[in-house]
Amino acid sequence: MKKESWKELAIGTLNLNPGNSVANLTGTWRSGKKPQFIEENCIQCLFCWLYCPHFAIRLEGEKVVGFNYDYCTGCGICSVECPPKEKAIVMVKEEIKLAEGRKK
Amino acid sequence: MRTLKPLNGNQSIAEATRQIDPDVIAAYPITPSTAIVESIAQFKADGLISGEFVCPESEHSAMSVCIGAAAAGGRVMTATASQGLALMWEMLYIAAGLRLPIVAGIANRALSAPINIHGDHSDTMGARDSGWIQIYSENCQEAYDNFIQAFRIAEHMDVRTPVLVGLDGFIVSHSVEVIQVEDDDAVKSFCGEYKPVYPLLDTSRRITVGPIDFTDYYFEHKRSQIEGIENSYKVIEEIGKEFGRTFGREYGFFEEYRTQDAEVCIVVMSSAAGTCKDAVDELRNEGLKVGLLKPRVFRPFPNEKIGEALKKMKAIAVLDRSSSPGAFGAPLFGEIRSALYDYEKRPKIVNYVYGLGGRDIKVEHFKEVGAKLAKIAETGKIEEMCGYLNLRE
Numbered sequence: 001m002k003k004e005s006w007k008e009l010a011i012g013t014l015n016l017n018p019g020n021s022v023a024n025l026t027g028t029w030r031s032g033k034k035p036q037f038i039e040e041n042c043i044q045c046l047f048c049w050l051y052c053p054h055f056a057i058r059l060e061g062e063k064v065v066g067f068n069y070d071y072c073t074g075c076g077i078c079s080v081e082c083p084p085k086e087k088a089i090v091m092v093k094e095e096i097k098l099a100e101g102r103k104k
Numbered sequence: 105m106r107t108l109k110p111l112n113g114n115q116s117i118a119e120a121t122r123q124i125d126p127d128v129i130a131a132y133p134i135t136p137s138t139a140i141v142e143s144i145a146q147f148k149a150d151g152l153i154s155g156e157f158v159c160p161e162s163e164h165s166a167m168s169v170c171i172g173a174a175a176a177g178g179r180v181m182t183a184t185a186s187q188g189l190a191l192m193w194e195m196l197y198i199a200a201g202l203r204l205p206i207v208a209g210i211a212n213r214a215l216s217a218p219i220n221i222h223g224d225h226s227d228t229m230g231a232r233d234s235g236w237i238q239i240y241s242e243n244c245q246e247a248y249d250n251f252i253q254a255f256r257i258a259e260h261m262d263v264r265t266p267v268l269v270g271l272d273g274f275i276v277s278h279s280v281e282v283i284q285v286e287d288d289d290a291v292k293s294f295c296g297e298y299k300p301v302y303p304l305l306d307t308s309r310r311i312t313v314g315p316i317d318f319t320d321y322y323f324e325h326k327r328s329q330i331e332g333i334e335n336s337y338k339v340i341e342e343i344g345k346e347f348g349r350t351f352g353r354e355y356g357f358f359e360e361y362r363t364q365d366a367e368v369c370i371v372v373m374s375s376a377a378g379t380c381k382d383a384v385d386e387l388r389n390e391g392l393k394v395g396l397l398k399p400r401v402f403r404p405f406p407n408e409k410i411g412e413a414l415k416k417m418k419a420i421a422v423l424d425r426s427s428s429p430g431a432f433g434a435p436l437f438g439e440i441r442s443a444l445y446d447y448e449k450r451p452k453i454v455n456y457v458y459g460l461g462g463r464d465i466k467v468e469h470f471k472e473v474g475a476k477l478a479k480i481a482e483t484g485k486i487e488e489m490c491g492y493l494n495l496r497e
Contacts, residue, residue: 006324006331011264012203013325014302015312 030074042088048078113276116248117209118143123291127178130158130169134188136273137211163188167195174204177303186213200235205258206266213273222462223273229426237267238403244281247271262335272375357406366395368477372423383470407443418481458493
């Protein structure tokens with residue numbers, strides 16, 4: 001993505017295209033661990049969806065079905081907040097790939 | 105109706121505010137600017153202004169309200185002094201960074217410690233690098249005139265930068281002068297209708313105000329901010345002339361007094377310049393070819409114009425009503441000395457810090473400076489580059 005020169009920027013640090021952080025694939029920040037969904041343990045409390053700082057919990061209707069790895073940073077908050085004794089979200093090892101950079 | 109009114113400096117600022125009637129006024133009273141806020145509160149209670157008058161719990165909040173209101177799309181003003189301006193500190197930078205055309209009246213006062221409520225320029229000099237345009241006033245008339253022009257300068261589409269107007273605490277803020285108050289409609293029409301840029305209240309257009317920048321954008325945004333204050337050189341000049349055409353009192357970056365054939369010159373800002381004019385007259389009568397240069401605009405600093413005006417002098421004394429501990433000379437001295445650097449033949453230049461915490465500066469002190477300048481001009485030698493005036497040694 002080409003970055004603007006100072007002359008091309010909107011006045012006063014304004015962002016005239018709000019929501020453009022969608023192009024920032026925070027999934028590239030993941031380093032070593034990713035969440036894994038174990039459906040049979042899930043009580044559908046939606047805590048993970050509520051706590052995820054990157055809106056990376058995938059829902060279908062009102063049900064958790066997994067993760068959007070484009071944005072999941074692997075922070076593990078969802079796994080910590082997951083209430084069942086037998087957790088529905090566990091962090092598993094992920095082979096570290098050097099960041100491939102932004103797709104778009 | 106155009107009329108003469110006996111007003112002190114604070115009332116002059118309040119009177120201009122009443123005539124302009126900004127959309128939002130948010131201020132927390134602090135000596136010696138309290139009467140600005142008090143008078144505006146009275147105007148509001150009497151139904152003479154229609155804008156929102158917000159009384160927040162501190163100056164930090166006052167400036168925060170101003171920022172929010174300006175981002176929402178309003179014409180906004182505030183007033184403060186000293187510790188109040190210091191408490192606004194981080195918000196001053198945000199107002200400038202977001203390019204919000206807020207106008208503030210500052211009754212210049214010393215900063216603690218020791219606590220002191222009297223006039224000096226430590227407060228606004230401390231805000232020197234916050235990105236605000238700074239205009240200083242010699243008397244109540246100038247405070248009134250500068251405050252009206254400040255809105256036009258701040259709101260100009262090439263500038264969109266906040267402006268503060270300084271008036272010396274007590275000496276100007278509390279001294280009554282008969283000033284020319286212009287007609288309400290004439291002032292309103294001079295300021296014109298406020299045109300917001302990307303107001304938050306325009307819900308048809310989605311914007312984000314004040315998002316975070318990382319290492320890849322902060323520098324560009326700061327550079328873009330600097331362009332606003334750079335553009336204000338031209339605008340300040342144009343508006344000063346337009347003010348002259350409209351109301352008969354023209355303003356430039358600085359005022360020169362008897363400098364035409366002067367060989368030595370005193371540079372001093374704000375109220376002390378008035379006293380200095382008397383000293384110049386007396387020194388002239390005694391045969392010294394002395395002049396006065398009174399900077400009005402400190403930010404942006406008119407270095408080229410001041411350099412041109414001062415280059416022919418044999419010796420110059422720059423008087424600062426603030427100190428910059430540990431620096432080589434006080435703030436104004438540094439600017440003036442730097443403005444003269446590129447000339448092959450440069451005047452000798454000295455610095456005197458005066459009037460801290462409201463310490464009097466009288467004609468005799470300026471005459472003392474004049475005598476020292478005469479000696480420097482004659483011998484070409486400087487005994488003391490940075491000194492103090494009217495201080496017990």
